[in-house]
Every structure is written in structure tokens, then in C-alpha cells.
């Protein structure tokens with residue numbers, strides 16, 4: 001296998017109390033589409049923050065594109081969890097997407113023509129170009145998610161990391177967003193946290209079930225036993241047709 005684009009070796013983490021992640025080993029290959037699922041408080045968001053270099057593990061090693069994550073951040077697009085995002089901010093869709101260029105552009109807010117072109121391209125790919133002049137607070141939940149994906153795409157990332165990108169939106173929009181991600185996966189690695197293992201199994205190559213430690217399954221091997229072992233309860237598998 002080529003060098004993994006993301007590698008965690010024996011990583012443990014706590015916020016000062018009990019371990020949230022314990023001895024995590026995980027390697028993600030280039031162009032993989034991996035889903036991270038698991039019970040609430042299982043450590044999914046914490047794992048993403050370690051990959052982004054927003055948290056540093058006291059034990060173990062995290063590498064992204066062969067380097068410490070903070071040195072690879074410009075090549076990572078990140079879509080945060082929906083409820084954490086404040087919409088009551090006077091900003092247009094285009095200005096929001098341009099923020100994805102901050103790591104690559106010159107001085108703060110001093111965007112060049114190529115930044116504007118990259119933002120327009122990202123809006124076109126996520127089908128929000130017609131909303132460019134709209135205020136963010138006027139968008140529907142599904143439109144907002146597309147804009148957040150466009151912002152993450154604007155830096156032309158090699159890795160796209162999404163934390164529950166389809167929480168609070170209906171299944172038709174969820175399907176549209178995952179169809180888009182599948183297309184982007186042809187040119188980048190995708191890591192997505194989702195509460196819905198049944199749904200993402202139709203898109204991802206591999207599922208990492210995380211409950212302090214990840215257990216990985218290829219999509220084909222996801223069955224009731226695997227889910228039961230993870231959640232320690234019966235979880236209804238919902239079949240979704242695309």
C-alpha cells in the first residue's frame with residue numbers, strides 16, 4: 001500500500017478525565033471514502049480534531065500527508081458539525097466560501113483573482129453559484145450544508161473531513177450531498193462522521209466503528225452483529241435506496 005494519507009499510531013486522548021480515545025491505530029489510504037460511526041460520546045469529533053491538529057495527543061502519533069497535522073492543514077478541507085455553526089452573522093454565501101481560501105490567499109481578506117475563481121468553482125461544483133449574493137441566514141438547512149462543503153472545497157484539499165454533514169436535513173438532501181461527495185472522492189480522500197451506518201454503507205468503502213477504539217469493517221461486512229457489538233444494543237438497520 002502507498003503511504004497512508006492519515007495515520008494514527010497508538011493514540012490516546014483525554015480532556016482531563018477518563019480516556020476518550022484509547023490506543024487508536026488507524027490508517028487511511030489515498031482516495032479512500034471512510035465513514036466513522038459510533039455511539040454518542042464515543043470520541044468521533046475528538047478523532048477528527050486530532051486529524052486537524054486542533055488537539056494534540058499526549059500519547060501516540062498523528063500524521064497527515066506524512067507530517068504533523070498542523071503542517072498539512074492547508075490541504076485539508078473541514079466541514080464542522082452543523083449545530084456548532086452560527087448563522088446569525090451578516091455574511092454572503094460568496095464571502096463564506098472565500099473564507100476557505102484564507103490559508104492559501106495573501107493578507108486577511110485580501111483575496112486575489114485566483115481565490116475568487118476557486119470560490120466560484122467550488123460554488124459551481126456544489127450547485128450554489130446562484131446563491132452567491134444571498135445572506136447566509138436566509139438559506140435552508142440543505143443549502144447551508146452545500147455552502148459549507150463549498151467552503152471546505154475552495155482550498156482544493158487533498159483530504160475532506162466532514163463531521164455529521166447531514167444532521168438535521170431530510171433524506172433527499174442527504175442523498176444529494178453524499179452523491180456530491182462520491183464525485184469529489186475521485187480526486188480526494190474523504191473522512192465523514194455519520195450517525196447513520198445503514199445510509200453511509202451505500203457510499204463509503206470502509207466503516208470505522210469508534211467507541212474509544214475504532215474497529216474497522218469493509219462496507220461488505222457491515223451486518224447486525226457488527227452493529228450490535230459496537231453499540232451494545234440492537235440498532236435498526238435502515239435500508240436506503242439511491
Ligand SMILES: Nc1ncnc2c1ncn2[C@@H]1O[C@H](COP(=O)(O)OP(=O)(O)OP(=O)(O)O)[C@@H](O)[C@H]1O
Nearest residue numbers: 015016020038039040041042043044045046047210
Ligand atoms: N472540550 C471538551 N472538554 C471536556 N470534555 C469534552 C470536550 N469535548 C468533548 N468532550 C467529551 O469527550 C467525549 C467524546 O466526545 P466527542 O464529541 O469526541 O464524541 P462524539 O462521538 O463525537 O459524540 P457525539 O456523537 O455525541 O457527537 C464526551 O464524553 C465529551 O463529553
